[in-house]
Amino acid sequence: MNTRPFLGWFVSPAGLVAVGLIAAMLAVFQYSVRAYIPGTLEVGGFTWANFEAMLRPLYALAFWNTVLICFETAVFTLLLAYPLAFALTRTNSTALRSFILIVSVTPLFLGEVVRTYSWMIVLGNNGFLNTLLLKLGLVERPLRMMFTSGGVIAALVHVTMPIMVIMLAAALSHIDRNYEKAAESLGAGPIRIFMTITLPLSMPGIVAGFSTAFAWTFSAFATPQLIGGGRVATVSTLIYQLGFSSFNFPFAASLSIIGLALSLAVIALLKKAASPLERMAGTT
């Protein structure tokens, strides 16, 4: 008897998609080491010039900026998402649970453009925040929040919150509450219980959420482009400019290769840094 019925039927379509994806990634690699011929879409011969050009301050700075923005975004997202995920998994009220779930998950499905646009109205010179601050007499002139990396980070935190809440809530809901009850019966206070039991046990969720937030932010384009307005250069905005304004696809390809390598490296580093903690939590 065939112990693996339909194996070929079930795997081949997925295999075809994988082949297409691999071919696309190889195309990026291939273009990244080709020479750019201005004015055409044709590419020249083999060259390392694209990668060498990235050492120029303009591009090096964009990489540094991007990593910094991603890191700050992930930190703020974690700080804001943790209390929400905690409330979501610990509340006894079904209505409150549903409310928190819908409110925190809906933005995930709104897409980057809608969410970025709404932040443009919040942060603009005639926007909501500035009007509020002026009316309250806290500032005399509108604060410049558009076209700053602070504004970009605020919007990106909003964009990455839902996925972080989902990942933290998944981790928190799988913690055996008996550990906390045992600590409480032994006389530990709520802060001590949280710091020594709940927080370490939720570490896998924190690591997963943090690295996903990092990767998503790295991939974000509409937010830095529209809120940064060209004044906050990130890897994604540079790639778009190079690809569609100057049609320098080889250089755009080499930037996305480095972007990919950098985001994978950071995620691997995060996983490695957290693994002793995860072992402590008894999971792998």
Add this chain to the structure above:
Amino acid sequence: MKRSPVTLALRWSGRVLVAAILLFVLLPGVVVAISAFNDRAILQFPPQSWSLRWFYRAFSYADFAKGFWNGLTVTVWASSIAVVVGSAFAFAIHRYKFALRDFLEGILLSPLVIPHYTVGLGILILASQTGIERGFPLVIFAHVVMVLPFVMRSTYISLENLDTRLELAASSLGATPLRILFTVTIPLLIPGLLSGWLFAAILSFNEFTATLFVSSQATQTLPVAMYNYVREFADPTLAALSVIYIVVTATLLTIANSFLGLGKILNVDAH
């Protein structure tokens, strides 16, 4: 149980904190909703006079209508293909060991961490090298690649919760594998497949970065049309469109929550 003052203080400050964070999440939506009804073409707070004209413009602007239908075409094709391909593959990795299993799984899950612009640029370059037209199949392929991990995850979780004794019972009564698949396994997986399709559809309809690279004037989806609009105009039309978007999405999610249990789909329910 008696509560100490510390516990009570923590409890109340926790509530205030959660309320403040929820406010942060809700703020942009509320601000957009208010400005959508602003009568003037310049964004301003609070609006001086009110009107519905931006809603009319959002519906009558040709690029949005075209983007909506393009997006719907891409979404229906991409999420349907992804559900068939992704759940079949999830079934295979859940049940069988085979050559290149982990490799294939890693490749197909990689779009979760590969920046979308890299995927978009790669597919664009591949198309121009092989002479493939920048038509709908190209956009649909890009979307299938990007939603596949979510569909695989959804089916995989359903398979974990599937009681295999039902399949064994069918088998012992003499049912062929094909009959078991269609009368036992697939019917039991329907909720997981449906929620996977819904997830894929919503993500595909909203995908922007990769679509910007692989779509052309003729195939641009709604998010791309919206992006082009913000760059050209500063009036509140997009705010009106955003309000429609938010209302439709929140309604769909509330329905999904009451019928399917959003907590279960997202795996955040306590066990």
